[in-house]
Amino acid sequence: EAxxxxxxxxxxxxxxxxxxxxxxxTMGHDKMYWYQQDPGMELHLIHYSYGVNSTEKGxxxxxxxxxxxxxxxxxxxxxxxxxSHTSQYLCASSDSIAGGSYNEQxxxxxxxxTVL
Amino acid sequence: xxxxxxxxxxxxxxxGAIASLNCTYSDRGSQSFFWYRQYSGKxxxxxxxxxxxxxxxxxxxxxxxxxxxxxxxxxxxxSQPSDSATYLxxxxxxxxxxxxxxxxxxxxxxx
Numbered sequence: 720e721a722x723x724x725x726x727x728x729x730x731x732x733x734x735x736x737x738x739x740x741x742x743x744x745t746m747g748h749d750k751m752y753w754y755q756q757d758p759g760m761e762l763h764l765i766h767y768s769y770g771v772n773s774t775e776k777g778x779x780x781x782x783x784x785x786x787x788x789x790x791x792x793x794x795x796x797x798x799x800x801x802x803s804h805t806s807q808y809l810c811a812s813s814d815s816i817a818g819g820s821y822n823e824q825x826x827x828x829x830x831x832x833t834v835l
Numbered sequence: 836x837x838x839x840x841x842x843x844x845x846x847x848x849x850x851g852a853i854a855s856l857n858c859t860y861s862d863r864g865s866q867s868f869f870w871y872r873q874y875s876g877k878x879x880x881x882x883x884x885x886x887x888x889x890x891x892x893x894x895x896x897x898x899x900x901x902x903x904x905x906x907x908x909x910x911x912x913x914s915q916p917s918d919s920a921t922y923l924x925x926x927x928x929x930x931x932x933x934x935x936x937x938x939x940x941x942x943x944x945x946x
Contacts, residue, residue, distance in 0.1 A: 767932075824869075
């Protein structure tokens with residue numbers, strides 16, 4: 720079944736640790752995104768990728784980095800976690816159809832990160 | 836002016852009523868419009884997409900697009916308590932691949 724996966728679902732970690740949030744999709748989509756969302760607040764785009772070896776920063780400045788070595792995989796890394804990084808991180812993917820009229824994004828279940 | 840604007844609510848409607856959610860956008864060249872439903876603590880779920888002026892119906896949901904007035908709306912007929920969630924409007928501007936999300940409208944359906 721085509722889907723988008725995120726691991727871990729919950730992570731509690733101490734300040735200064737390096738963490739990687741995993742995102743994989745089996746939907747065959749070329750575009751992938753990372754969003755950050757605090758409880759009850761709006762979505763903020765922090766990274767996106769339109770294909771392998773293509774990554775861009777989003778609208779919200781983030782200390783995280785991403786990579787896109789394989790089409791289906793888009794991990795997000797924090798080199799040194801801080802309490803200000805505590806948030807929900809949502810991964811999404813979308814396809815593009817000739818003409819670019821569509822960009823339906825499908826979201827993974829999210830990773831809730833708490834940095835102590 | 837924000838690119839995508841929604842009333843944060845909460846919008847309270849009785850069970851069985853029609854819920855009307857509205858969204859305005861600033862870029863007249865926007866081409867694609869989406870409605871997502873997000874339950875508390877969960878990720879957004881795509882419920883409707885609309886690309887041309889007029890109405891698009893899917894079950895109890897109807898999306899309405901008026902490009903001249905730059906608004907898109909979502910109607911939910913026969914509202915159920917399970918419809919209680921935050922509804923996010925998202926817009927793709929012309930010439931851009933990214934989608935901009937509104938802040939969402941919280942809907943409460945009262946039994």
